[in-house]
Amino acid sequence: METLASREMADEQERLSGGNVRGSIVRAHLQWVAAYGNQRDWQQLWWGLEDDIDRAFSGAIDDAGWYPFRWLILLDRAIFRQFGNGVDEHALFEDLGRFSARMHLGPPAIGWPASAHHEFFERSVLLHREYQDFGQVAYRSTGETAGEMIHSQYPCFSRVYCASAVGYYEQSLMRHGAIKVSVTEETCQCLGWDSCRFALRWR
Numbered sequence: 001m002e003t004l005a006s007r008e009m010a011d012e013q014e015r016l017s018g019g020n021v022r023g024s025i026v027r028a029h030l031q032w033v034a035a036y037g038n039q040r041d042w043q044q045l046w047w048g049l050e051d052d053i054d055r056a057f058s059g060a061i062d063d064a065g066w067y068p069f070r071w072l073i074l075l076d077r078a079i080f081r082q083f084g085n086g087v088d089e090h091a092l093f094e095d096l097g098r099f100s101a102r103m104h105l106g107p108p109a110i111g112w113p114a115s116a117h118h119e120f121f122e123r124s125v126l127l128h129r130e131y132q133d134f135g136q137v138a139y140r141s142t143g144e145t146a147g148e149m150i151h152s153q154y155p156c157f158s159r160v161y162c163a164s165a166v167g168y169y170e171q172s173l174m175r176h177g178a179i180k181v182s183v184t185e186e187t188c189q190c191l192g193w194d195s196c197r198f199a200l201r202w203r
Contacts, residue, residue, distance in 0.1 A: 012190050016070035018155030019134030024063040026072055028100035033079060035099070045082050049074060066133065069156045076160050090163040097167025101175060109176045114145050117178060117202065121147060124172075145178075145202050148186075152195035159190050169198055178202035 033045060049057075053071050076096060080089050121139040128137040135154035141147045149169060162185055170183040182201040187193035 012159060013192075014073075014158040014160075014190055015156045016073055016158060017068075019069040019132060020066040021069055021072050021133075022063065022131045023061045023065040023067055024104065025100060025131060026057065026067050026075065027061040027063060028103040029072070029075060029079065029096050030057065030061065031103060032096055032099045033083075036083065045078055049078055069132070069134070069158075069161075073158045073160050076164070090159070093160050093163035094167030094170070097164035097169075098171040099167075100164070101168045101171035105172060105175050112177045114202075117145075117173060117176060118147060120172070120176060121149060121200070124149075142199075147200045149198040149200065150195050151189070151198075154189055154196075157189045157196070159188070162188055162190065162196055165196070165198060169200055173200065173202050 037045075053074060056067065056071065057075060076093060079096070080092050084092060118139075118141050125137050125139050128135075134156060136152050138150045138152070139147060140150070149165075151165070166183050166185060170181050173181045173183075180201075180203040182199075184199050185196060186199050187195060187197045189196050
């Protein structure tokens with residue numbers, strides 16, 4: 001079976017128009033900047049961003065509001081330009097996802113049985129439309145300590161967002177007591193597949 005790793009990255013595409021994300025996602029990414037940067041970093045973050053994004057994101061963020069998916073991706077790229085410092089870009093985007101999970105999921109849980117992780121991701125599917133107004137998400141268990149999150153029918157997509165999702169799912173498992181966590185994106189809409197399929201494994 002052809003996998004993400006075997007597909008030429010030259011085939012990578014993205015579509016940034018066609019959907020919106022909740023302000024709480026945007027705010028989590030901006031709080032990453034506040035946590036790891038300083039005032040000068042914050043000011044320089046906006047250089048080169050379009051005026052409408054600058055105005056929207058430099059003020060108060062409405063957690064319940066909707067913001068264009070495109071704006072989030074451009075913000076994340078601006079964060080990488082400001083904070084990358086030689087780090088692999090996907091590694092930084094994954095860390096944005098981890099930070100977002102910590103912001104959204106609250107205090108760590110301890111002692112979850114393996115079945116509870118499956119239940120958590122099944123509930124996450126039901127909350128999908130609370131955080132983005134596009135696409136479909138499904139979860140399926142592939143073993144006692146393994147499962148898959150499947151994103152499909154996305155009108156807009158980006159490898160930036162996929163990397164953030166890897167970090168979010170990884171931190172979601174760790175936040176609930178899983179160890180030896182592995183999250184890999186096996187197929188991706190940005191590279192021509194019908195869905196982005198994230199394989200989750202843990203102990």
